[in-house]
Amino acid sequence: MLTPLAASPQQLREFFTEAGFTFGRFKEDPTMRDLPSRRLGNLPALLERTAEPTALNVLLRWFLLGQTQEIESFAELVPASVLTELLETGTLVREANRFTPAVMLTPCEEFLFAADPARTLESPESSGMILWPNPSTRMLQMFTIRRPTGTTLDLGAGCGILAVLASVHSRHVVATDLNPRAAEFVAFNAWLNGVTNLECLTGDTFEPVRGRTFDLIVSNPPFFVTPSAGQMYCENSMELDGYCRELVRAAPGYLNEGGYLQITFEWVQVRGQSWQDRLAEWLKDSGCDAWILRSYARKAADYAAERIGRMMPFSTLTANQRLDEWMAYYRAREVEEVHGGILAMRRRSGRNWLRIEHVPGLDCTEPFGESIEELFANQNRLEADRSTSQMLAWRPRVAPDTRIDQQLHLVAGEWKPSSMQIRRVDGLPSSLAADPQVVEFLRQCDGTRTLADLADNLAPVVHVNPEQVREQCCAVMRKLVERRLVLL
Ligand SMILES: C[S@@+](CC[C@H](N)C(=O)[O-])C[C@H]1O[C@@H](n2cnc3c(N)ncnc32)[C@H](O)[C@@H]1O
Structure with a gap:
């Protein structure tokens, strides 16, 4: 049982920081993770x-590798007062002179x-485990819009990482999860990080917040497309991608005007239907503008x-038996491929737009929420200002992180410019091939x-009407506005 203490977590946090158990160190050397x-x-x-x-190393062995350590091996390295707090919070459990970690700890920002510790994944308890921050968490962490906002909902909060991150720019955060163990972890992590504007609720999808609305909803839902439903942290009880579809269809009812839903998710492509058409159906009449970025696609x-x-x-099944089971499930439902990516949708009255793109191997290591806001602002202008006269009134501005890449090739012993590319170097990648005139x-x-x-001013220079x-x-x-190379 994790127990937030009455005392501040400052001493504990300082010890971890001074030891080098920090996000910065993990970023420098990812093998530490x-x-x-x-x-x-x-x-x-x-x-x-x-x-x-x-x-x-004592901290890594406990809180990443999940190893029991005897007091002789760390007595000189961990102050007694820190050890007492680790025991009182329940993060560490003592049996005679052996100290065993009850949790995994991950620094983030x-x-x-x-x-839960890594060993849980390979144990019968895996079905109800509270997952540690993983690549899809990190993707949503980068993707989240971090402007100051009113109320934020983290749906499927798990350990509460997204909720805690959102607490910095939100007046109030609600973290919900179907797994009752999540509330314990979220409350503990709120204490560990000195967060006081966070509320934890337990229940299915939007059930715990029925009747409430939010300015931002973030969710890294259980999106794996599997024939089973036993692993709550990644599976759900609906057919194929049905859970993510229901989430997307229900979300507008929980968003304030101008509010965003941001999720990581997977969906299928079935025989006879394009992956884009399947998503368009999800978003039909949603009352939201939506942008979907596919970052991978796999054959079933x-x-x-x-x-x-x-x-x-x-599981008692071998990997081959399980593969047979999964493939029979896909074949019966005519699933050809599984796709993954991120979705942002924003509630807006009026005629809505939907943009679907593919960015292969998206791997952002810095937050790019600002890029999402720019994208929505630009796309709204493109939709609103369709006539030439409306566009001519625009005052375009090159984004400050725009760069031009030029390639040269050798012609008769001289380097000649061959192609140019305009691109943004910060946030979400974007580029456009252009000629020197542009x-x-x-x-x-x-x-x-x-x-x-x-x-x-250009007309007389190029001698064109x-x-x-x-x-x-x-x-x-x-084209430049669509790709955010110019802001309006
Ligand atoms: C992939 S984990 C994400 C955890 C955390 N938000 C993160 O990003 O690391 C999905 C979470 O959704 C929760 N979950 C599964 N089914 C749910 C449901 N029907 N309603 C609410 N939460 C659910 C799981 O318990 C799990 O904590």
């Missing part, structure tokens, strides 16, 4: 790596999060093999001049 796995048989190597007697058999290899829930035109887009003014130049400038500007 390696978890022991029976499947990989990597424990001996991880123990070897943490053999030197340092405070950091300036916070620290308790979740590859997806099954990959997931079965990684999930490793406690690049020169872009240079003048500083937000002070209208597009009409910019086009009229001003009306034609205006039309062409509008066409190019639409």
Whole structure:
């Protein structure tokens, strides 16, 4: 049982920071995050790596590798008062002179999060486990819009990482989860991180917040497309991608006007239907603008093999038997591929838009929530200002992190420019191939001049009829705005 103490967590947190058990160190050396796995048989190597007697290695062995340690091995490295707090909070359990961790601890930004230890994944308890921050958590963490907001809901909060992160920019945060154990972890992690504007509720999907509305909803739901439903942290009881569909269909009813839903999710492509059409059906008449970014697609058999290899829930079936079971399930439902990505939707009265894109191997290591807001702002303008006269009134501004890449190739012994690419270097990647004229035109887009003014100045330089130049400038500007290379 995890127990928040009456005392502040400051002493505990300082000890972890001074030992180097920090997000910064984990980022510098991602191998520090390696978890022991029976499947990989990597424990001996991880123990070897943490053999030197340092405070950091003691913490890594407890809270990442899940190892019991005897008092003789760490007495000089962990102050007695810190040890007492670890025992009082229930993060560490003592049996004679042996100290066993009850949780995994993960640093993230300036916070620290308790979740179930890695060994739970390979045990019969895996069905109700509270998952530690993982790649899909990190994707949502990067993706979340972090502007100051009123109320935020973290649906399927697990250990509460997204809720705690949102507490910094939200007036109030509600964290919900079907798993009753989640409330214990969320409350503990709120204490551990000094967060006081967080409320934990238990229940199915939106049930615990029926009748309430939010400015931001974030969710990293149990989205795996599997024939079973036993693992609550990643599976659900609905057919295929039905759970994510229901979440997306219900969410608008829980959003305030202007409020966003942001999720990571997976969906299937079935025979006779494109993956885009399936998503368009989910978003039909939602009352929201929506942007979906697909970052991967797998053939059904590859997806099954990959997931079965990684999930490793406690099972009496062999991997081959499980693969047969999964493939029979997919075949019966005509599933050809499984796709994954992120979705942002924003409630807005009026005619709504839907944009679906593919960005292969999306791997952002810095927050890109601001890019999402820019994308929605730009797309709203593109939808609202469809006529040339409306567009000519725009005052375009090049985003400050825009760069031009130029390629040169050798022609008759001389380097000649061959192609140019405009791209954003911060946030969500975006680029557009362009010619030198567009690049020169872009240079003048500083937000002070209208597009009409910019086009009229260009006409005499290129010796083309001003009306034609205006039309062409509008066409190019639409592409630049669509890709966020220009802001309005
Ligand atoms: C992939 S984990 C995400 C945990 C955490 N938010 C994160 O990003 O690391 C999904 C969470 O959804 C919860 N969950 C599963 N089914 C649910 C349901 N029907 N309603 C609410 N939460 C659910 C699970 O218990 C689990 O904590």
